[in-house]
Amino acid sequence: MLINYVPILIFTVVAIGLVAVIVVLSELLGKKKHFPSKDMPYECGMDPIGDARHRYTVRFYVIAMFFIVFDIEAIFFFPWAVVFKSLGWFGFWEMLVFIGIISVGLVYVWGKGALEWE
Amino acid sequence: MELVAQFLGSAGARMVVGLIGVIALVSVNALFLIWMERKVAAHMQLRPGPMEVGPHGAIQTVADAIKLMGKELITPEKVDKPVFWLAPIVIFLPVLLSFLVIPFSQTMIIQDMNVGIVLILAFATLSVLAILMAGWASNNKYAVFGAIRSVAQNVAYEIPLLVTVMSIIIMVGSFKLSDIVAAQDRYWFVLVQPVAFILYLICATAETNRAPFDLPEAESELVAGFHTEYTGMRFALFFLAEYTNMFIAAAVATVLFLGGWHGPFFPGVIWFLLKVYAVIFLLMWFRWTFPRVRFDQLITFAWKILIPLAFVNLLITAFVLKLR
Numbered sequence: 266m267l268i269n270y271v272p273i274l275i276f277t278v279v280a281i282g283l284v285a286v287i288v289v290l291s292e293l294l295g296k297k298k299h300f301p302s303k304d305m306p307y308e309c310g311m312d313p314i315g316d317a318r319h320r321y322t323v324r325f326y327v328i329a330m331f332f333i334v335f336d337i338e339a340i341f342f343f344p345w346a347v348v349f350k351s352l353g354w355f356g357f358w359e360m361l362v363f364i365g366i367i368s369v370g371l372v373y374v375w376g377k378g379a380l381e382w383e
Numbered sequence: 384m385e386l387v388a389q390f391l392g393s394a395g396a397r398m399v400v401g402l403i404g405v406i407a408l409v410s411v412n413a414l415f416l417i418w419m420e421r422k423v424a425a426h427m428q429l430r431p432g433p434m435e436v437g438p439h440g441a442i443q444t445v446a447d448a449i450k451l452m453g454k455e456l457i458t459p460e461k462v463d464k465p466v467f468w469l470a471p472i473v474i475f476l477p478v479l480l481s482f483l484v485i486p487f488s489q490t491m492i493i494q495d496m497n498v499g500i501v502l503i504l505a506f507a508t509l510s511v512l513a514i515l516m517a518g519w520a521s522n523n524k525y526a527v528f529g530a531i532r533s534v535a536q537n538v539a540y541e542i543p544l545l546v547t548v549m550s551i552i553i554m555v556g557s558f559k560l561s562d563i564v565a566a567q568d569r570y571w572f573v574l575v576q577p578v579a580f581i582l583y584l585i586c587a588t589a590e591t592n593r594a595p596f597d598l599p600e601a602e603s604e605l606v607a608g609f610h611t612e613y614t615g616m617r618f619a620l621f622f623l624a625e626y627t628n629m630f631i632a633a634a635v636a637t638v639l640f641l642g643g644w645h646g647p648f649f650p651g652v653i654w655f656l657l658k659v660y661a662v663i664f665l666l667m668w669f670r671w672t673f674p675r676v677r678f679d680q681l682i683t684f685a686w687k688i689l690i691p692l693a694f695v696n697l698l699i700t701a702f703v704l705k706l707r
Contacts, residue, residue, distance in 0.1 A: 270496075272398060276483060277480065279402055279663070283475070284472045287620065288456070288471070288617060290450055291456055297441070303457065305693070306453070309606075315491070317524045328538065332538035340545075342549040347558065350556045356701075360701060367694070374500070375686075
């Protein structure tokens, strides 16, 4: 069984090798010249003000948390979808209940205003 | 040892040919798509686009690629060096791996895995990681903003994408891409699943960070987004991955909705490529038709419209299948 996944390994090695060759070749071909203003982070030609890794709005964390919850729930569709044909009506009603539960969660966060972006 | 011998038998030769084919396809496709994008953009704005290098500027992108080869690789100070260097690899890896399971024709498929579509969806998610790595490591404000936007957008549009794909899977009962195409020998799934097709196209546009959802690299506000600090071939790798991702998104659309290799007269591979480039043309058309959305619109659109719609579409599909 595992033999089926060997190509993934081979492709991984080749991809890493290819990128390494491209970057190393380009490093050898390109010129190298350093001066302070060139090594600065780009900020429209001005001297950068402070560090780039600032605090940012908490909305992004909220979105990330919803993603984890809903994505894990979406994963449960995968095995269900493959055997759906052999499940009969039971499979349908079961998934209806499941989607119902997810929808309750979605409606709840929606109602709480967590999806609004002011 | 036996496993190795067994593997080298027929699959080994297939692997080598496939690898060379894929690498050739990835580079030619990127060169062609960049030229095509410029030409499509130009003609939609009633201007000729690149004309000088080769007939109708056809080898302009080859010249660009050669120029990029000779450019200096700048690693600015204060970047997180290992992560900065690793990001181009991480973005290129899933791109190459996705080609493993794409069925170009009945026989032209490197490894017909039974987890096909799951593999592509899983690897597509990896590129989010690469974008975050590139943006965060760059220590550049535009890059960080671009990366954060990109992650929020990609994760929001992934859920409707997964659910939409599942509504096709329940019709076929298999993750194998060749099975999905084989199930469409009488009619294309786009005819019975038009809503799913539109949902998929919207999500694919968002997942490939293209206009009207190109906020991660909105050039008028974020310079170049997450790859602002990348130069030379490292920048080229991001570009290569972006255009190859477009190809993969279009290829998956072709497999799921447009009947893959099915078509009269020509061999399957020609039909497959024709459909793929037709979908890509559609994606380019979007770019010059719709204005860029605002970030709050982007996120609320995914959560309030696409996700409920995808669930409803899945349930209706399941209900109709059970009625039969």
